[in-house]
Amino acid sequence: MAGWAKHLAGIKGVVLDISGVLYDSGGEGGGVPIPGSIEAVKKIKTSGLKLRFCTNETQATREKFVEKLQRLGFDIAVNEVTAPAPAACLILKERNLRPHLLVHDDVIPEFADVDKANPNCVVVGDAADNFSYKNLNETFRVLIGLENPVLISLGKGRYYKETDGLKLDVGVYMKALEYACDIQAEVVGKPAKMFFQSALREMGVEPHQAIMIGDDIVNDVGGAQQCGMKALQVRTGKYRPCDEQHPKVKADGYVDNLAEAVDVILKQLCE
Amino acid sequence: MAGWAKHLAGIKGVVLDISGVLYDSGGEGGGVPIPGSIEAVKKIKTSGLKLRFCTNETQATREKFVEKLQRLGFDIAVNEVTAPAPAACLILKERNLRPHLLVHDDVIPEFADVDKANPNCVVVGDAADNFSYKNLNETFRVLIGLENPVLISLGKGRYYKETDGLKLDVGVYMKALEYACDIQAEVVGKPAKMFFQSALREMGVEPHQAIMIGDDIVNDVGGAQQCGMKALQVRTGKYRPCDEQHPKVKADGYVDNLAEAVDVILKQLCE
Numbered sequence: 263m264a265g266w267a268k269h270l271a272g273i274k275g276v277v278l279d280i281s282g283v284l285y286d287s288g289g290e291g292g293g294v295p296i297p298g299s300i301e302a303v304k305k306i307k308t309s310g311l312k313l314r315f316c317t318n319e320t321q322a323t324r325e326k327f328v329e330k331l332q333r334l335g336f337d338i339a340v341n342e343v344t345a346p347a348p349a350a351c352l353i354l355k356e357r358n359l360r361p362h363l364l365v366h367d368d369v370i371p372e373f374a375d376v377d378k379a380n381p382n383c384v385v386v387g388d389a390a391d392n393f394s395y396k397n398l399n400e401t402f403r404v405l406i407g408l409e410n411p412v413l414i415s416l417g418k419g420r421y422y423k424e425t426d427g428l429k430l431d432v433g434v435y436m437k438a439l440e441y442a443c444d445i446q447a448e449v450v451g452k453p454a455k456m457f458f459q460s461a462l463r464e465m466g467v468e469p470h471q472a473i474m475i476g477d478d479i480v481n482d483v484g485g486a487q488q489c490g491m492k493a494l495q496v497r498t499g500k501y502r503p504c505d506e507q508h509p510k511v512k513a514d515g516y517v518d519n520l521a522e523a524v525d526v527i528l529k530q531l532c533e
Numbered sequence: 534m535a536g537w538a539k540h541l542a543g544i545k546g547v548v549l550d551i552s553g554v555l556y557d558s559g560g561e562g563g564g565v566p567i568p569g570s571i572e573a574v575k576k577i578k579t580s581g582l583k584l585r586f587c588t589n590e591t592q593a594t595r596e597k598f599v600e601k602l603q604r605l606g607f608d609i610a611v612n613e614v615t616a617p618a619p620a621a622c623l624i625l626k627e628r629n630l631r632p633h634l635l636v637h638d639d640v641i642p643e644f645a646d647v648d649k650a651n652p653n654c655v656v657v658g659d660a661a662d663n664f665s666y667k668n669l670n671e672t673f674r675v676l677i678g679l680e681n682p683v684l685i686s687l688g689k690g691r692y693y694k695e696t697d698g699l700k701l702d703v704g705v706y707m708k709a710l711e712y713a714c715d716i717q718a719e720v721v722g723k724p725a726k727m728f729f730q731s732a733l734r735e736m737g738v739e740p741h742q743a744i745m746i747g748d749d750i751v752n753d754v755g756g757a758q759q760c761g762m763k764a765l766q767v768r769t770g771k772y773r774p775c776d777e778q779h780p781k782v783k784a785d786g787y788v789d790n791l792a793e794a795v796d797v798i799l800k801q802l803c804e
Contacts, residue, residue: 393669402701420715428670428674428677429670430673434709434710434713437711442701444691
């Protein structure tokens with residue numbers, strides 16, 4: 263067993279990233295499971311460990327997203343998923359913010375209950391093909407026209423991997439709008455501390471009792487560690503070998519895939 | 534006369550920004566002259582002052598761009614214009630760089646003599662509607678696939694003003710690609726020192742003998758000052774009142790428009 267595994271003693275909860283860990287998104291069926299991941303999720307569920315899925319996915323409502331994962335064979339339910347859009351809705355309501363949305367069409371229903379008339383802020387998500395020049399320009403004009411421009415970004419990822427290659431993620435367009443208006447965005451979703459904390463609260467475990475498994479060295483691994491959790495990086499999804507020499511973030515361990523991660527964690531539980 | 538005008542003694546050359554100073558771009562005829570600007574250009578030409586136009590315009594070849602300005606009534610010739618695309622071509626040839634172009638269709642002819650097979654760098658210009666998600670993603674994939682990613686940006690402006698409102702400029706997409714690939718772009722065009730220096734060389738005047746007139750507080754005014762030139766900001770084009778309280782850049786003077794700037798400069802010459 264890997265030397266780092268002994269640091270996993272006392273783990274009571276597992277937080278799983280979804281895209282690039284459970285499956286690679288894209289293509290006709292909406293994606294393909296990463297070999298061994300369906301069984302690995304089952305193993306966690308039968309182990310007695312708490313489990314939470316924590317995603318920055320904002321291309322669909324949680325309902326549609328979970329339906330897709332179930333169709334691919336995963337044992338997952340809507341109330342097991344922490345996602346940025348519902349978290350953003352809470353913030354919007356608390357602060358009386360009325361968003362102009364630059365998001366994927368399929369996530370718009372998550373904002374059904376939010377007042378969007380006469381916007382006083384912008385919410386940007388992973389809008390994919392909706393990131394046209396026309397739409398980004400329209401969003402920019404709303405933002406620069408506000409006396410106090412508020413930009414809420416559903417994540418700050420650089421890119422993710424779909425079955426047909428790498429795709430630009432929301433963080434890239436967040437940076438574009440930040441520069442255009444000379445402002446700083448507020449990030450909802452990983453790596454924001456509040457986002458991991460709400461996942462931990464849902465599981466009822468303390469940070470030091472939880473481990474994150476993700477493919478993003480900064481947003482999954484770095485974010486979870488900043489929150490006091492352990493974190494493993496899988497060599498699937500957007501993983502690149504140079505991640506293991508990242509100048510700022512060092513995972514507690516690197517594993518080939520989720521199946522290996524779960525095997526190591528479960529072996530440790532039995533020691 | 535404005536108190537700052539006395540600092541203009543000894544001026545021998547004038548460098549003019551075009552968009553937002555001579556005319557507002559956009560709309561059916563390609564734009565409308567800013568009142569008084571056509572006459573102001575004529576006045577400079579008959580005064581004996583050297584004159585150079587210095588633009589970050591990359592939505593057309595210099596030829597097409599100058600034709601448009603002539604049609605609008607301006608006395609301007611192609612060899613009086615310093616523009617980023619020809620400057621970039623020199624750099625590409627010097628360094629054996631083969632660009633993947635993310636630019637406006639109408640500026641592509643400027644790169645006709647440049648080898649674009651098997652790209653080893655990216656050149657981004659003000660691509661406007663070509664800034665689709667698909668095109669930006671394709672450009673990102675070229676860049677992140679390079680062992681030593683080189684990104685050349687034709688300017689770093691945030692936005693400019695067309696007749697129908699503000700439009701996002703190339704700098705915004707430069708920042709997006711910088712963030713996506715965790716790299717720094719090389720900027721050709723204002724505010725790069727080399728760019729102002731080549732305009733000065735064309736006029737044969739020293740920096741302290743030259744004055745820049747522009748609507749962009751950072752790229753025109755700040756850039757020219759960094760190069761040792763004087764600089765005025767006009768209250769036309771993308772000018773916003775808060776520019777006069779800019780935290781880092783203070784123009785040598787602020788004038789309502791080019792006509793006023795030229796009147797002040799010419800009066801000073803006669804003193």
